[in-house]
Amino acid sequence: MGIWSRYNALLEAQPLLVKAMTSLTGFTIGDILAQNFVNQDGQAYDPMRTIRLGSFGFLVHGTTGHYFYGFLDSKLPGTKPQTVATKVLIDQTIWNPIFGLMFFGYLNLVEGKSFDDYKKKIQSDLKTAVMGSWAVWVPAHTINFAFIPPSQRLLYINSIQIGYNVFLSFLGNKKVDGEEAEGDSKEL
Template identity: 30%
Template sequence: MAMRRLIGKTFKFYKQAVNQAFSETNLFYTNVVLSIAISSTGDLLEQSYEFYRQEINKFDFKRTAHMAFSGCTAGVLCHHWYKFLDKIIKKRTIQNVIKKLILDQCIWSPIIILSFFATVAIFEDNPIENFTDEVHEKFWILYKAEWVVWPPAQIINFYFLPTKYRVLYDNTISLGYDIYTSHVKHSKTKKYVEKNEN
């Protein structure tokens, strides 16, 4: 009996916490925190793999903090993007889902990729040069990956989920993609390799 009461109270507390986190008042903060957590986790998992492969000999927590900052930026941007998208295209029809998908892939994906390179470049030496080099060499790698991962995922997102759960769902799918993003970001550019060979 006591166990049942405890489970009932725990479930009630959990339900209240979720309702509060995804309320209109707190949704922005929830989305940003989720995005920071997922970007950090993605980088730590990628570093774990690099450590296992002996590509690195210790974890770089500064790098994780930079990825967390890029996640914060993505959280802010995605929160407002999904609200805007649902405001201009309202009804949940297959036709509208396709419209949202095209806007998301053709307009939003490039913006998010560029903002990712920009926010991480801020913390590096020669940020403008690094940003330009990485966009030139790595933008299309990530953009092609976006076309593999996101269209099927976003069909579910746009058709089935209410606006308030879009960033949560996005982040759930994004964990695997964030591992890949961290890998692409921290692989050396041709220019970097040439510079260090000379």
């Protein structure tokens, strides 16, 4: 049995776990790339940061994506242009900000930061995350909702997510005014 056939068999048998694992992979690879090729500010590679991002992919992105996109497909079935446009609109105006709140909230929690730190992060970076998302996800989701089978949506998203996660990893780990230096923050 080939890799693709095996993946699809596992996806059919355990869709939530497989989607969570693909999100773990996408967020992990995205952070490794971000730390090694984007954040070249002289800091050493931080494996705990990668674990935090990967665990977000596994625990939050994969699971919520499974349910959200399943719900969206059940309420708006089909691939007519109006249906696709509606799904993209819902994804980018409702889900995108919710996702940003979850992303920054999760990192805030696992880093042991305060609720005030979370509010500052939201005020500082949520708008950037949402608007940055539009450049990537409006065209990506137009393809996703028009051409990708529902069972493959999260795999497709996670394939693109690897590159997008470089941006998210950078933004999620960017210091907000008044925040401690990198080495002074709490670990997972």
